[in-house]
Amino acid sequence: MNTAQLSLRQTPSLDVPLRFFLTAPLFAILAMLLWLFKGDSLLANRWSPDVLAFTHLFTLGFMLQIMSGALLQLLPVLFGIIFIKAKLWSTLIHSCLTIGTLLLTGGWIFDIKIFLQISYLFLLLGSIILISILGVGLFKSPNKSPILISTRLAFIALIITLGLGFILLALFAFDIQIYNPLFLTKLHLTWGLIGWTLLLVVGISYQVVPMFQITPIYPNYFSRSFAPFVFGILICWTIGIPLEVILVFLAISFAIITLKLQHKRLRKLPDITLNFWRFGMFFLIISAVFYLTGYFWDFPQRDILQGILFIGGFVLPVIQGMLYKIIPFLIWLHLTNAQLDFTKKIKIPNVKQIITEKWQRWHFWFFLISFIITLLSIIFPLYFSQLAAFLGLISFSLLEYNLIKATQKYLTVRRQINEMQLFNI
Amino acid sequence: METITALLTDQHNICDVLFAQTEQAVAAQDWALATAHFNAFHSATADHFNREEQVLFPAFESFTGNSQGPTSVMRFEHTQMRELFDELKNALNQQDSDEYLGLSENFLMLIRQHNAKEEQILYPMTDRILNHQRAELLDHLK
Numbered sequence: 001m002n003t004a005q006l007s008l009r010q011t012p013s014l015d016v017p018l019r020f021f022l023t024a025p026l027f028a029i030l031a032m033l034l035w036l037f038k039g040d041s042l043l044a045n046r047w048s049p050d051v052l053a054f055t056h057l058f059t060l061g062f063m064l065q066i067m068s069g070a071l072l073q074l075l076p077v078l079f080g081i082i083f084i085k086a087k088l089w090s091t092l093i094h095s096c097l098t099i100g101t102l103l104l105t106g107g108w109i110f111d112i113k114i115f116l117q118i119s120y121l122f123l124l125l126g127s128i129i130l131i132s133i134l135g136v137g138l139f140k141s142p143n144k145s146p147i148l149i150s151t152r153l154a155f156i157a158l159i160i161t162l163g164l165g166f167i168l169l170a171l172f173a174f175d176i177q178i179y180n181p182l183f184l185t186k187l188h189l190t191w192g193l194i195g196w197t198l199l200l201v202v203g204i205s206y207q208v209v210p211m212f213q214i215t216p217i218y219p220n221y222f223s224r225s226f227a228p229f230v231f232g233i234l235i236c237w238t239i240g241i242p243l244e245v246i247l248v249f250l251a252i253s254f255a256i257i258t259l260k261l262q263h264k265r266l267r268k269l270p271d272i273t274l275n276f277w278r279f280g281m282f283f284l285i286i287s288a289v290f291y292l293t294g295y296f297w298d299f300p301q302r303d304i305l306q307g308i309l310f311i312g313g314f315v316l317p318v319i320q321g322m323l324y325k326i327i328p329f330l331i332w333l334h335l336t337n338a339q340l341d342f343t344k345k346i347k348i349p350n351v352k353q354i355i356t357e358k359w360q361r362w363h364f365w366f367f368l369i370s371f372i373i374t375l376l377s378i379i380f381p382l383y384f385s386q387l388a389a390f391l392g393l394i395s396f397s398l399l400e401y402n403l404i405k406a407t408q409k410y411l412t413v414r415r416q417i418n419e420m421q422l423f424n425i
Numbered sequence: 426m427e428t429i430t431a432l433l434t435d436q437h438n439i440c441d442v443l444f445a446q447t448e449q450a451v452a453a454q455d456w457a458l459a460t461a462h463f464n465a466f467h468s469a470t471a472d473h474f475n476r477e478e479q480v481l482f483p484a485f486e487s488f489t490g491n492s493q494g495p496t497s498v499m500r501f502e503h504t505q506m507r508e509l510f511d512e513l514k515n516a517l518n519q520q521d522s523d524e525y526l527g528l529s530e531n532f533l534m535l536i537r538q539h540n541a542k543e544e545q546i547l548y549p550m551t552d553r554i555l556n557h558q559r560a561e562l563l564d565h566l567k
Contacts, residue, residue: 077538077542078538078541078542078545079545079546080495080542080546143545143546145545207541210537211533211534211537211538211541212533212537214441214444214445214533214537266441266442266445267445267448267533268445268449269448269449269452269526325534328530329531329534329535332531333535336505349527350524350527350528350530350531351527351530351531351534352523352526352527352530353527
């Protein structure tokens, strides 16, 4: 019996996840600035370096940052998985990812090869540390809950995605000839979006959907089998057995089950996180159906639209909705814990005072409108591209503003607690 | 055969229902109903905490010989939630729905992650290691 593994109180220090969460929207803002600057020409060619930069500002800069921060926070809290020296490792991972992503995307945008070469080193170092830390934590825990099964498979998919990414980057950075780069690119993005991203979101959903709105839990047959099924199909698809249609139906089933559970929620109060999640599930379905239409309907912007539907319509809203639950709670928890042993206590703002609903709502509506205009911009690039970029810029700036305000509130109250501490002693 | 995990998870679910009903009544500013629901919610949760602290945790601790492990964390979180109950009660008495709903959001996050740890780690472990005295424990936990 090992009770040491259950030293559950060890919530990592607030700056461990927060650094990732605060940096991520800045990359989305950079992506929108790039789009604003390049206008309708940006998304015209699927393979241009600008599109690669735009995509990676989201996938590496926004998504991977937040997912790293969230895992470093959630795994200790939910499963007692303790990351030793979390602060040191998270500082290294965060710095390497941030510098690496800036150099990588800058290298593509400004066509500077040395940037790509240096980015290779930073991203490689950051990835190795991230994978080692998460890998030890995820596979050391004996827990066999569906959440961990899904997260472990997502993690393996992350390794595959990053591995393929480094092979492909060798082509850009060092002119190393590689076998069939188009095929490898398809593998890279499919493992990244379906294997890593979808499986991680699904795994986290098992935990947070029932938690946030008090819904029934996901049916056991579903939560036990979904991730292994998806992972198996991805492997089949990789070696040339075309089963991806099943994937489409699995993704739709996840979205429908989630929407149904949320419909049965006990908590019927207005909730921005719920809005973001419903938005995300709706567009996961649209994105999946759109994929199916590819069998009989082709047009030049098809791949770009598929990416926007999946990332912009599904991944981004789900992630943003989660941030609005996790960050205020973490701030409240750390402030509460900071004055545990005091007799005289400062009143700590509740979660709704840390990020007010009004500002969350503004952000949600700007996100929604900017996304719809983004879809229009694919059909009418000349008229809508810059408007879409501008609205997206406002939307991600609102996210960053809300997160910075929350951090400022934390620092203010924390200072008051420290001052109080002097008098208590 | 009934398990500790199933019984105590059911108790969590009952508390969740009462929690949501209270919130709903507060949001509707129906203070008489809110107070009635709150009292039911408070007493169901307090009873559950007490049974765990008086029956389950001591049994776990005496078997493992460790009172500084997971159970100490659970006790600590109970204390945090009891403090939040006091604040919730104040907000209710002052009929301050904004304050109540803000605090209840805190409460929900705290109790749901607490429950998750119990349901995913502590209860199954207790079922396993205290299998020989399960029937007796179940009697006291009901």
